[in-house]
Amino acid sequence: MxxxxxxxxxxxxxxxxxxxxxxxxxxxxxxxxxxxxxxxxSREYKNVSYLPYPLHEGQYDKGLNVFQLVALILRSKQEMEELNAEWLFKMTYTPAVLREKMTFFWHNHFATSAPFAYLMQVQNNTLRKHALGNFGQLLHAVAKDPAMIIYLNNQENKKNHPNENFAREVMELFCLGEGNYSEKDIKEAARAFTGWTVNLKGEFEFQPQEHDAGEKIIFGQRGNFGGEDVIRLILExxxxxxxxxxxxxxxxxxxxxxxxxxxxxxxxxxxxxxxxxxxxxxxxxxxxxxxxxxRGVKICSPVELLVRYKKLVGLEFKNPKSLIELQQVLGQILFFPPNVAGWPGGPTWIDSTSLLLRLNLPARLLSGTAFNVSAKPAFEEDAAVAAGPPKSKGELTADWSALESFFKAEAPTQLAEKLIAHFIQCDPKTIDRRLLQSDAADNSLRGMCARLMSLPEFQLI
Structure with missing residues (x-):
């Protein structure tokens, strides 16, 4: 039990x-x-279908032209923000919560960020489909995923000019880890993946005229290997x-x-x-x-923290864009991993900016007041801009009624211990109870909850 x-x-x-x-x-x-x-x-689930297929009738056979492709890229920024909010909503309210958690894990494992929102939705649904299935099938599907091919430049991988990006990452970051392959294995595997590209309909396409069909030696095995063969060898x-x-x-x-x-x-x-x-x-x-x-030894990722707040107190933003900006300050924007290695997690989630915001967020949830959201600069030359006026004010709302109803029968003398038992996973002896109950503080349920959620221990799951 x-x-x-x-x-x-x-x-x-x-x-x-x-x-x-x-x-x-x-x-x-x-x-x-x-x-x-x-x-x-999690056996029954629904895909994210927020973004419709971008091609219209008559374009299905020939695909997009260059001008339509540029227009698609330009509108993808806004669509990516909407897709982000849609997935967070799904994480919060889906019955298939284990599948969403595994989809979130694979999103970081097969870290991808392509400038086409629809293709990121396609990949997200591919990860969801295989999230609890077979890793070999997942690997084969991701290797042919259009967003992944674009992200790791495999559309440039041609027999006369091999591109090693995907071959390297599939060994180093996705499957084997450093030390379990050679540079020769990477070069030969890159040849096997030549001709794997994305067409103007946004679909995987194999171009045999660009494929190196010659003999290759990978992991000591010799053959006229193609991409599927490389994946099979890796899985062996x-x-x-x-x-x-x-x-x-x-x-x-x-x-x-x-x-x-x-x-x-x-x-x-x-x-x-x-x-x-x-x-x-x-x-x-x-x-x-x-x-x-x-228990209580893992620092909660920003996305996990936001979904937890949404589940506990119905965290919502009046301006949906504030949700994206908050993710940026906290250091994790869905669909925008920092690189192909993904978010490293652990202590990297905490710095002076993000920790302060994490600890102050419950007070804002309690008061419903706005807070300044200033995004971290991505590059040093952006620091002067970031140091200027706050980018926006994040106006949020919260609904504490469910928690108030649940704890309403608790005696005031026992409330602090009950809240600790329900919301703290690490050793509770580290918590100074005087921080939760004070004659000078709001000792209502909401006030005590907010102070508890403001403790560093709440960040540990």
């Missing part, structure tokens, strides 16, 4: 946290039943299972990997033929997953 802390831990890692109202009815339920419900609720390597499982362990269990557990999980992952659902079930059903050493 899972207790309250263990249930909260499961929903913070397998999803984006849950409300006290959703947790309470599950107390005393067996671990197996709850985990099965998580997977069952046990290093792939170890690398992927290690990354999943650090994200879902503990930022510090446990070598023996990772090795055991990787062995099962490999023998299962890369069954993602089976791997995740083994993790969520393991005794060690719920151990004290693995």
């Amino acid at each position: 899972l207790n309250q802390q263990q249930l909260q831990h499961l929903f913070l890692r397998a999803g984006f946290g849950e409300t006290p109202q959703a947790i309470q009815p599950l107390l005393g339920t067996s671990r197996e039943v709850i985990v099965e419900k998580l997977f069952a609720s 390597r046990k290093e792939t299972a170890r690398y992927v499982v290690g990354k999943i362990y650090r994200e879902f269990v503990n930022p510090v990997a446990h070598p023996a557990r990772v090795a055991e999980l990787a062995d099962g992952f490999y023998r299962s033929g890369y069954d993602i659902s089976l791997l995740m079930k083994k993790i969520f059903l393991a005794d060690w997953f719920y151990a004290d050493e693995n």
Whole structure:
């Protein structure tokens, strides 16, 4: 049976946290039943379909011309912001929360940012489709994903001028990790991926005239390999299972990997033929997953934090653009990873700007007052602009009624301990109770909740 802390831990890692109202009815339920419900609720899901296919009837065969392509790029910035808000909404309210959490994980694993909002929506739905399926099928799909091909320049990978970008990243960042391949393997794999491109209809296309069909030697094996063959060879390597499982362990269990557990999980992952659902079930059903050493040890990512606030107190912005600017200040904008390695996470989520905003946000949620949002400069030459007047004011709203209803029967003397039990995952002995209750402060439920959410401990999940 899972207790309250263990249930909260499961929903913070397998999803984006849950409300006290959703947790309470599950107390005393067996671990197996709850985990099965998580997977069952994610079998049925809906894709993000906010953006329509950009081609009109009559363009399906020939695709876009150059002017239409430029227009598509120009309007993609606004569409990307709308797509961002749509996915956050889906993360907050979908019953298929485990699938969305895994989609979020794969979004960072296969980090991509292309200047075509519709193609990013296509990739997002590809990740969602395979999020709990087979890693090999996911890898094949991502390798032919138009946004990925554009992002890593594989449309420039031609037999007379090979481009190594995708071949390098599929080995270094997506599958094997450094030290498990050679430069020769990368060069030969790049030849195998020649001719993989995107046509003017925004679809994957293989151009045989641009493909190097000659013999190649990859991982010591010789053959006239194509791109699919390279992926098959990569999946045959046990290093792939170890690398992927290690990354999943650090994200879902503990930022510090446990070598023996990772090795055991990787062995099962490999023998299962890369069954993602089976791997995740083994993790969520393991005794060690719920151990004290693995609870409250992970710094909440900005997106996880925002979704948690949306679920707990209905965080909304009067101007949707403020949501994007807040993500930028916090250091994580959906669909805009910093590079192909994705967001590194951990302590990188916290700096002087983002930490101050994280700790001040609950007070703004309590008062409903606007706060200044000044985006971090992407480059040094932008620093002078960033140092100027605030970019905008983020006017937000919150609905505390659900929490007030849940805790209304609690005695004032016990309220602080109850709030700590429901919202803090790390060792509660680190919290000074005097920070929550004070004669000089607002000791209403809202006031105490806001002060609790302003503590650094709230940022640990």
